[in-house]
Each structure stands twice: as structure tokens, then as C-alpha cells.
Amino acid sequence: MASVVARALVAVDAEKASKQDLELLKKLVMEFKDELDALGVKVDKIDKRVAVLEDRLGGWKLSGQFWFDANFAGGDQVFSSYTESGLDTDFQKDRFRLTLQKQISDTTSFYAQFRGGSEAAGAGSSGYGDITAFNIRQIYVDTVLPYDINYRVGRFFLDFEGDHGLYVDNDAIFGDYRVDGFQFSKNWGSFSAKAVVGRNTGFDRSYTWYDDVTEEDYDLFANGYMNYALDLTWQPNEKFFAGINGNWFNEDGDLVDGSYNFSTYSVYASYNFTPAIALQGLYYWQDIDEDILKDPAVAHKRNLGGTEDSPKAWKATLDIKQDLLKFTAFRFEYMQQDNTFLGVRDPYSFGVDSGTVASISDNMPWNNGTSKLFFVYADQKWNDKWSSYLRYQQADFDTNGLDDAKGYGVGVTYQYTPAVAFRLAYDCVDYGDGNIANHGDAFKDGKDHVFQFRTAINF
Structure with missing residues (x-):
């Protein structure tokens, strides 16, 4: 039996x-x-x-993700900026997420994702090694309204670049933040539209132009804005799509005096010459109220006199899949970004721990210049067990006395089981020399690097 x-x-x-x-x-x-x-x-x-x-009983599905990183860093910095609190050696939970889903009916579903709090041991308030907080990263319900309008309500990510596959192994120029609110989407054949009405966008977590600012500054940008967004896309066939996007941030006026509104607009397109070769591009422009440029929460410690209130940013990408080259896939990106553009600002960071990641964008100034960034990413899948990658990035900040920054990395992953993988990676950033002497200690000189051993578990 x-x-x-x-x-x-x-x-x-x-x-x-x-x-x-x-x-x-x-x-x-x-x-x-x-x-x-x-x-x-x-x-x-x-x-x-x-x-x-x-x-799976009752339609509930529970899944999770756990990454544990052992980081061994060092460099010319007084403390390596690669690890928590500037320590050269650091073991930490890099990621812990639990996802809960339920298909309520044919047209209605529930989604929630939770994540653990503090990253490093000893950060807890009630005892050494405690992990404080268990936060709701996303929680929303999807359903269908009359006229086949898809409706989402709750907390969710606003990331139009990611939705259209316009970045890989890096980050968006603008977006990729959470919003509490409502989302409506609708398809008409080859046309689609998505509209968002949101609030509590939490810029203090999503944008790196907040350095050494007060709690009041955080409150202003995390809680004081209404956020409206509209994305329109046309995809006549499998090879081509194009679209336009608008993002409007309206400050309530009850936290500070002055005008703190700003708007971001974009156009984008992608064309597949073959299933393995794609050319993509996107162009941003912004309209920033003058008071934002003067506020310490925006004009951060690397302020060199930025006054441009209509900054631009654009990116062109050539993506070649391994199906064509057989031995590797390649992705080439070239980006220009005005130095007062309100965006992510570190799209090519290696990613060790939020807030302590070394990046070629660390020295990006707040001035009227234009940074030029170049990124190459090659990844290889050798078989079902082994894969690897190579990456190189470079930044020119268009500022006298500020050296170009360069970065490169390599990693190897072994898929031990379908649920467990091990990755050994190395990343290095070279900031150049003379930056501190020319512009002050808000900038960085020398090199910073890290060896990382990651255990990744999906369950």
C-alpha cells in the first residue's frame, strides 16, 4: 500500500x-x-x-525567490562602496520575495508579493541578526470591465520600458517605480493603450538623485505627488512596434511653497530584422519647474550648477540573440542623458545592495552638460547547466576635470537543479583620477571592485 x-x-x-x-x-x-x-x-x-x-488547493499559488550573496570587495576608496556600510567583506540576503496568487474567476485575479526587510545581519532592532519588517512590494487585483477594459487596482510597478522589453540586465532611463492607484488598459487590434492614475510613488527608493537629504525632502517626493501616465502603442506585425508615452507629476502644494511639478514624455520603436536581430530606440524630454532645480532633494551633493529645465535623454540598442551567433548573444547600447534629467541615473550598476552599489554613474554631476554612456552585454548559454556573461560600460560626463568612468564584469552560473543555482561573478569600476581634487570629495577617484558568490533559489 x-x-x-x-x-x-x-x-x-x-x-x-x-x-x-x-x-x-x-x-x-x-x-x-x-x-x-x-x-x-x-x-x-x-x-x-x-x-x-x-x-494549489483552492486556487492559491505560493512561490518565492531567495538570493544569498557573499561579497568580497576592495579598491582605492576608503571603504568599498560595493558592500553594506562600506565593509570590504559582507554576507547578506540580497533578495527574499514571496508571491501569492489566486485566480478568483475567469476575469479576476489577485497578486501579492512580499519582501523581507533589512539586508544585513545585525540590522534588526530587537536582536542581532534579526530581519526587520516584511513589506508588501506589490498587491493588486486585475479584472475586466465592460467593453473589455482591463482594470488593475492596488500597488504595482510603473515600468513602460520594461513592459516593451527596452532594457535587459540593467535599468530603465525613466520609470521602474511603484505606485498606489488605478490602471486601465485596452486593445484595438494593433493598437493598445494604458492609463494610470496613482500616488505615493516613493521616489526616495526609486531615484538615485536623492543623496543626503532630510526626511522632509523624502516625504515631499514620496507622498506629495499625484502621478498620471498614458502609454499608446502601435504594433502592426510581429517585427515592428512604436509608441508614445507621457508621465505627469503634480505636487499637491501642501508640503512646501513653490511649484514642484514636472512632466516626462517619450517616443520609442523596435524593429526585428530577423527573429534574432532587433534595433530599438527611445527618446525622452522633460519639463521641470524651476523650484525643483533649486531644491536640495534634487540638486544633490554633486551639484555643479545645473539649471537646464528641459533636459533630454535618448538610447539606441542593437540586440543580437545567441540563435544567430551560436556561441553568444550580444547587446549594444548607446545612451545620452542631460545631467539634470530626472531619472534612474545608474542604469548599468552591477547590483549588490541598494544604496551601496558602485556604478559608472556615481560621478554623474548635476550641471548643464550631457553624459554619454556605452554598454555592451554578452551572455552565453552553454547547455542546460552552465551559462556565463561579460559586460562593459563607459561614461563621459561632459565636464572639465571629471574623468570618464569605466566598468567591466564577468560571471558564471551553474544551474545545480531547476530550483537552485550558483553564480560566481566579478565586477570593477574605474572612476579615473583627479575628480576629488578638481570638484571636491562628493566625487570618487580610483577603482572599486567586488567578487560575489550568489546562491539563488526559486521555489
């Missing part, structure tokens, strides 16, 4: 089996646990299988 139970666990289709059948199977496993153990059957594996089956 124990052998029959074991075979049933392997053969059952969790998606089609009824709740009653799954509950009966679990009872049989518990009843014959000793016999299963005597037969040499791995009961712990059976328990895990039952847990997976239970996961």
Missing part, C-alpha cells in the same frame, strides 16, 4: 486533481509514513511533494 501511495504522488496531476483527492492522498501519506520509511522511500521528499500539491 505504501508503494501505491508513493507512485500516486508521482503520477497525480495537481492541476486537474480535486481538492478531495489531494486531501485523501495527504492522509494516506501520513498514515503509511512508517511503512514508507521502512521501504526506503524518502518520506521527506514525499512531504515536499504534498506541500506542492497543497499549494
Whole structure:
């Protein structure tokens, strides 16, 4: 009987089996646990299988992601900016997320994602090694309104560049932040539209132009804005799509005196010459109220007199997949960004820990110049187990006495099981010399590097 139970666990289709059948199977496993153990059957594996089956009971699905990083950093900085609190060696939870989903009906679904709080051990308030807080990263409901209008309400990410696949292994020029609000989307054949009405955008977490500012400054940009967005896309065939986008931020006026509104507009397009070769481009322009340029929350510590209130940014990308070259995939990006453009500002950081990541954009000044950034990314999938990547990036800040910054990295990943992977990576940033002497200690000189060993688990 124990052998029959074991075979049933392997053969059952969790998606089609009824709740009653799954509950009966679990009872049989518990009843014959000793016999299963005597037969040499791995009961712990059976328990895990039952847990997976239970996961789907009632339509609820639970999944998660856990990354643990061991960082060994160093460089010419007084403390390496690659690790938490400037420590050269740091072990930490880089990512812990739990996702809960439920298909409520044919047209309505629920999604929630939770993430752990403090990254490093010892950061907790109640004891050494505690992990403080367990935050709701996203939580929303999707449903369908009359006239086939898709409706989303709750907390979700606003990332139009990511939605259209306009960046890979880096970040958006503008966007990729969370918003509390409402989203409406609709398709008309080859045309699609998406509109967002939101608030509480949390710029203090999403934009790196907030350096050493007060809690009041954070409150202004995290809670004092209404955010309206509209994205229109035309895709006549599988090879080509193009679109326009608008993002409007209206400050309420009850936190500070003055005018703090700003708007961001963009146009974008992508064309696939073949399924393996794509050319993409996007162009941004902004309209910034004058008081924003003067505010310390924006004109941060690398302020060299930026007064441009209509900054621009654009990017061109050539993406070549491994299907064409066989041995590797290549992605080439060239970007120009006015130095007063309100955006992510560090799109090519390696990503070790939020707020302490070394990046070629660390020395980007706040002035009327235009930074030019070049990025090359090559990734190779050798087989089902092994993959690797190479990356190079460079920045010219268009500022006398400020050296070009360069960065490069390499990594190898071993997929131990479908759920567990190990990655060994190295990344280095060279800021150049003379930046501090010419412009002050808000800038960086020398090199910064890190070796990282990551254990990544998906469950």
C-alpha cells in the first residue's frame, strides 16, 4: 500500500486533481509514513511533494525567490562602496520575495508579493541578526470591465520600458517605480493603450538623485505627488512596434511653497530584422519647474550648477540573440542623458545592495552638460547547466576635470537543479583620477571592485 501511495504522488496531476483527492492522498501519506520509511522511500521528499500539491488547493499559488550573496570587495576608496556600510567583506540576503496568487474567476485575479526587510545581519532592532519588517512590494487585483477594459487596482510597478522589453540586465532611463492607484488598459487590434492614475510613488527608493537629504525632502517626493501616465502603442506585425508615452507629476502644494511639478514624455520603436536581430530606440524630454532645480532633494551633493529645465535623454540598442551567433548573444547600447534629467541615473550598476552599489554613474554631476554612456552585454548559454556573461560600460560626463568612468564584469552560473543555482561573478569600476581634487570629495577617484558568490533559489 505504501508503494501505491508513493507512485500516486508521482503520477497525480495537481492541476486537474480535486481538492478531495489531494486531501485523501495527504492522509494516506501520513498514515503509511512508517511503512514508507521502512521501504526506503524518502518520506521527506514525499512531504515536499504534498506541500506542492497543497499549494494549489483552492486556487492559491505560493512561490518565492531567495538570493544569498557573499561579497568580497576592495579598491582605492576608503571603504568599498560595493558592500553594506562600506565593509570590504559582507554576507547578506540580497533578495527574499514571496508571491501569492489566486485566480478568483475567469476575469479576476489577485497578486501579492512580499519582501523581507533589512539586508544585513545585525540590522534588526530587537536582536542581532534579526530581519526587520516584511513589506508588501506589490498587491493588486486585475479584472475586466465592460467593453473589455482591463482594470488593475492596488500597488504595482510603473515600468513602460520594461513592459516593451527596452532594457535587459540593467535599468530603465525613466520609470521602474511603484505606485498606489488605478490602471486601465485596452486593445484595438494593433493598437493598445494604458492609463494610470496613482500616488505615493516613493521616489526616495526609486531615484538615485536623492543623496543626503532630510526626511522632509523624502516625504515631499514620496507622498506629495499625484502621478498620471498614458502609454499608446502601435504594433502592426510581429517585427515592428512604436509608441508614445507621457508621465505627469503634480505636487499637491501642501508640503512646501513653490511649484514642484514636472512632466516626462517619450517616443520609442523596435524593429526585428530577423527573429534574432532587433534595433530599438527611445527618446525622452522633460519639463521641470524651476523650484525643483533649486531644491536640495534634487540638486544633490554633486551639484555643479545645473539649471537646464528641459533636459533630454535618448538610447539606441542593437540586440543580437545567441540563435544567430551560436556561441553568444550580444547587446549594444548607446545612451545620452542631460545631467539634470530626472531619472534612474545608474542604469548599468552591477547590483549588490541598494544604496551601496558602485556604478559608472556615481560621478554623474548635476550641471548643464550631457553624459554619454556605452554598454555592451554578452551572455552565453552553454547547455542546460552552465551559462556565463561579460559586460562593459563607459561614461563621459561632459565636464572639465571629471574623468570618464569605466566598468567591466564577468560571471558564471551553474544551474545545480531547476530550483537552485550558483553564480560566481566579478565586477570593477574605474572612476579615473583627479575628480576629488578638481570638484571636491562628493566625487570618487580610483577603482572599486567586488567578487560575489550568489546562491539563488526559486521555489
